[in-house]
Amino acid sequence: MNALLWLAAILFILMILVGGKKGARSFISLFLNFGVLFLTILFMTDPSISPILLTFIACTLIGFISLFYINEVNSKTVIAFISTMITIVILLLFIVIVTEKSMIQGFGEEETEGISAFSLYIGVDFVKIGASVIIMSTIGAIMDVAISIASSMREIFNHNPLISRKDLFTSGVGIGKDILGTDTNTLFFAFFGGYLGLLLWFKDLSYSIGEIVNSKVFSAEMVTILCAGIGIALIIPIASWINAYFLVRTREKSGNV
Template identity: 75%
Template sequence: MNVLLCLAVILFILMILIGGKKGARSFFALFLNFGVLLLAAVIMTDPKANPVILTMLACTVISGINLFYINEVNNKTKPAFLSAMITIGVLLLFIVMVTETAMIQGFGEEETEELSIFSLYIGVDFVKIGASVIIMSTIGAITDVAISITSPMRELYHHQPSISRKELFRFGISIGRDILGTNTNTMFFAFFGGYIALLIWFKDLSYSFGEVVNSKLFSAEMITILCAGIGIALVIPITSWIAAYTFVKTREKRGTS
């Protein structure tokens, strides 16, 4: 506990020194997001709850915290929020279909020994739970990419108010291309690094390459990484178009008023 407290204090001090008030809001946003995820997880245990709808509500709140609470409500966070919501909606439907097709829901055979003493008849839809877990893992990256695109687009629009919608859209896509590779790799190494122990376990079980690839645990993690990459790729053109449309529409309204 002392180590956790010391690390939290160090993180808070660094975020204050570097980010100022926004850094402090970012630090407290971590706990707010954790509270939302914890509440969503508790409600998901209710058989009457719909995990897909609950995930959308949780993602909406998390996106609002990450964008509006940290960066305030302005003309760069509004397009980013709308873009994130559209991307999450499309991605959630896609992930539900992928989860049903790949049958990665539930537990793998490697976990049966530890779970043998528990009953698995808990009355929840494991397909929807699996889809919810994947989308929760990608929400942070999606909102991060969205605000990373709208922020420089707003700066360009501020310095070049006469820029066309098409040029502004191309600028957003250009930024997105630079972000795409780094964020996708970040997601890959974050998930892969967290499951190094799983690969060591597979080695101890003397799994062949084919058995590793077809393992439910390994497949679930790889599908999570791939879906996260798809979400990052989708949010780039969506954010670029919405931001370009919003900025130019604002200019046109000011011109007619």
């Protein structure tokens, strides 16, 4: 516990030194987002409530906290929020289908020993729970790309206010291409870092490559990474188009065509 407090204190001090007031709000937002996730998990155990609806509400609240609370309400955060929610809606529909078809919901055989003492008759739809887990795993990366594109395109527009909508959109997509590779690699290495112990266990148990790839634990995480990558790829043209439309529309309304 002391180690956790020390690490939290070091993080808080560094965020204050680097980010000032925004750094302090970023630190507080970690606990606010944790509260949203905790409440979502509590309500998700109620069979009468749709996990997909809960996930959408949770993503909306996380978006409000991460974008509006940290960066305040302005045109950049509003556009990033709209872009994020559009992408989340598209992903929700896609991921529910993928989860059902790939049958990655529930627990793998490697986890059965740990849950053998508990009842599995909890009355919730594990397909929707699995889809919710994937969405929750992607929301952070999607928001990160959305605000990065919005900020960058705003700077391009400020330095070249007569730029056409098409050129501005192309610039946004070009920025997104640079972000796409780094973010997808971040998700990939986060999986292998978090599941390195499991992979070593697979090696000790003499799992073949085919058994590892087809195990539910491994497959579920790979589907999460791939769906997150799809979300990152989707948000780039969506955020670029919305930003280009809004910025040029604002210029036209002001009469500086």
